[in-house]
Amino acid sequence: MGEFDLIRRYFARESLSDPSVYLGIGDDCALLCPPAGQLLAVSIDTLVEGVHFLPGTPGDKVASRLLCAAVSDLAAMAATPAWFTLALSMPSFDQDWLEPFAACLAETARGLGIQLVGGDTTRGPLTLSVQVHGFVEPDLALKRSGAQVGDIIAVTGYLGESKGGLESLLKNEPDTSSIAHLRQRFYAPTPRVELARALAPFAHSAIDISDAFWPT
Incomplete structure (x- = not known):
């Protein structure tokens, strides 16, 4: 399957009809319209x-x-998700892998209110990069450098769940209900977009800690 056929079949089939997207998938560049004053x-992962x-x-x-x-990186800066691009390298065309990947990507994007607007595909070791874009008011952006002496440090969720899910996979532990929960936290961390937006007027700083530690 050629690159353009692959894009049309798996990644150009959905649209949020977002007026901020003047031109989306299918050209050399996407043409996007950021809101005035934001x-x-x-960020890219x-x-x-x-x-x-x-x-x-x-x-x-x-x-x-x-x-x-x-998207958790956008949440860490109290930004509202808007668009993302995808770079996908695969050693060969694998419909059985690509079909659920594309379906879940589209479903996850809908849930997060973010739209795929372009990207690239190529042959190579299985590697995926996503660049996410969002909007934030200048006076509400939560930068790491904003932390102040005396600030209260708070976290969301339960620390260590994502790492626990990764370790259970590395150790090939039996798939009990508790292990399944930890693996779900690893495979699908929850971006705290709404909470971050609510806290932005009161917080000085934020950081994303959703990525699990990967042993070297």
Whole structure:
């Protein structure tokens, strides 16, 4: 299957009808319209098979991990998700892997209110990069450098769940209900977009800690 056929079949089939997207998938560039008076927040994450996820991991698990972890960076700056681009390298065309990957990516994107607007595909080791874009008011952006002496430090969720899920995979532990929960936290971290937006007027700083530690 050629690159353009692959894009049309798996990635150009959905649209949020977002007026901020003047031109989306299918051209050399996307043409986008950021809202007046807001900053554009941009971040990129990359997952490599055998480095960030185990060989043989189903496509849907990789898709949710990829997009949720990337959008968590937007949440850390109190930015509202808007668009993302995808760079996908695969050693060969694998419909059984790609179909659930594309379906889960689209479903996850809908849930997060973020739209795929372009990207690239190529042949090579299984590697996926997502660049996410969002909007934030200049006076509400939560920078790491904003932390002040005496600040209260708070976290969301339960620390260590994502790492526990990763360790259970590395150790090939039996798939009990508790292990399944930890693996779900690893494969699908929850971007705290709404909470971050609510806290932005009161917080000085924020940081994303959704990525699990990967042993070297």
